[in-house]
Amino acid sequence: xxxxxxxxxxxVGFALxxxxxxxxxxxxxxxxxxxxxxxAVESYEIESFIEAFLQYTxxxxxxxxxxxxxxxxxxxxxxxEKCYENSNEKESxxxxxxxxTGIIGESWKTDLIKGYELNIxxxxxxxxxxxxxxxxxxRGSSQDIPSEGNLIEVVFVGYY
Amino acid sequence: xxxxxxQIKIQQMAFMLMAxxxxxxxxxxxxxxxxxxxxxxxxxxLEEKNAMLLVTRLAESPEFSCGKAFGAKxxxxxxxxxxxxxEQINNYENFxxxxxxxxxxxxxxxxxxxxxxxxYPNCNIIKLYDKEIKGFDASNFVSLCRKEKSDSEVYDKCxxxxxxxxxxxxx
Numbered sequence: 001x002x003x004x005x006x007x008x009x010x011x012v013g014f015a016l017x018x019x020x021x022x023x024x025x026x027x028x029x030x031x032x033x034x035x036x037x038x039x040a041v042e043s044y045e046i047e048s049f050i051e052a053f054l055q056y057t058x059x060x061x062x063x064x065x066x067x068x069x070x071x072x073x074x075x076x077x078x079x080x081e082k083c084y085e086n087s088n089e090k091e092s093x094x095x096x097x098x099x100x101t102g103i104i105g106e107s108w109k110t111d112l113i114k115g116y117e118l119n120i121x122x123x124x125x126x127x128x129x130x131x132x133x134x135x136x137x138x139r140g141s142s143q144d145i146p147s148e149g150n151l152i153e154v155v156f157v158g159y160y
Numbered sequence: 161x162x163x164x165x166x167q168i169k170i171q172q173m174a175f176m177l178m179a180x181x182x183x184x185x186x187x188x189x190x191x192x193x194x195x196x197x198x199x200x201x202x203x204x205x206l207e208e209k210n211a212m213l214l215v216t217r218l219a220e221s222p223e224f225s226c227g228k229a230f231g232a233k234x235x236x237x238x239x240x241x242x243x244x245x246x247e248q249i250n251n252y253e254n255f256x257x258x259x260x261x262x263x264x265x266x267x268x269x270x271x272x273x274x275x276x277x278x279x280y281p282n283c284n285i286i287k288l289y290d291k292e293i294k295g296f297d298a299s300n301f302v303s304l305c306r307k308e309k310s311d312s313e314v315y316d317k318c319x320x321x322x323x324x325x326x327x328x329x330x331x
Contacts, residue, residue: 010172014176017180018183021183025187029191029194044216044300045300045301048216048219048235048300048301048302049301051233051234051235051301051303052235052236052301052302052303052320052321053301053303053320055233055235055303055305055316055318056267056303056318056319056320057315057316057317057318057319061310064313065310065311065313066310066315067310067315067317069316069318102267102268102269103267103320106266106267106269106320107266107267107301107320
């Protein structure tokens, strides 16, 4: 009877060890099989996006009949200046808004991004565009544009 | 009697040790099988990472970058240079170790036209190699610039584009 009880205790002990080892192995397996989630939007992509769109040449021209880039349009908008499109006088800020809406709409169509936010500001707000959902996972980048002793900041954030 | 009980105990321990060792060997073999089956996937992931790294650097390489001709711009690709590179692409076989390089204008949006010397610059897709894009690709935003003339002055005409690099999947 005593020997029988001892054998039962040992069997329970063995079973316990097996269970503990199995649980540890399962946890280890879970970690090793878990695929690292691919980052939907890399920050280098957003950084390059800002760099690239600032160089985009618009159809709005200065008084020397040279088309303005987005960077020049931002500076012009900060000074409340006008530009010329097909000989029509237009507000720089208005043109900037139009082009940036088009650029972002075409560039961030992908399902990877759930929302975005673009802010261009100096001591005042020059442009603010946002769309979609603002999730807790986001990546962004900013760039400064010097203009007459001031800094104009361009900030783009992609939510995914 | 006491001696016999001790023998049983030693035997029990030997069985226990054998069982535990066998258990760990089996688990180890199981893990090894999983690891080896994931090797192919790891190779593909590495290729993908390489493509991402390459695409971030490609725009700054001498064959693509605008250089000082456009005023020291970053992420700027010289469209005229790329069109000339397209003609010389046979000299660059396996140079970047990739399947294809494509530059696609995303803004302004026009009807899709593949660039050749007959329709340049009224086109929006430059395919450096005339191959189908297979496997996976990595892309990055660039500004695609060329020189244009307005009345008497020459200016930089830049469009927003995506530089895409495609890799073959590891078999």
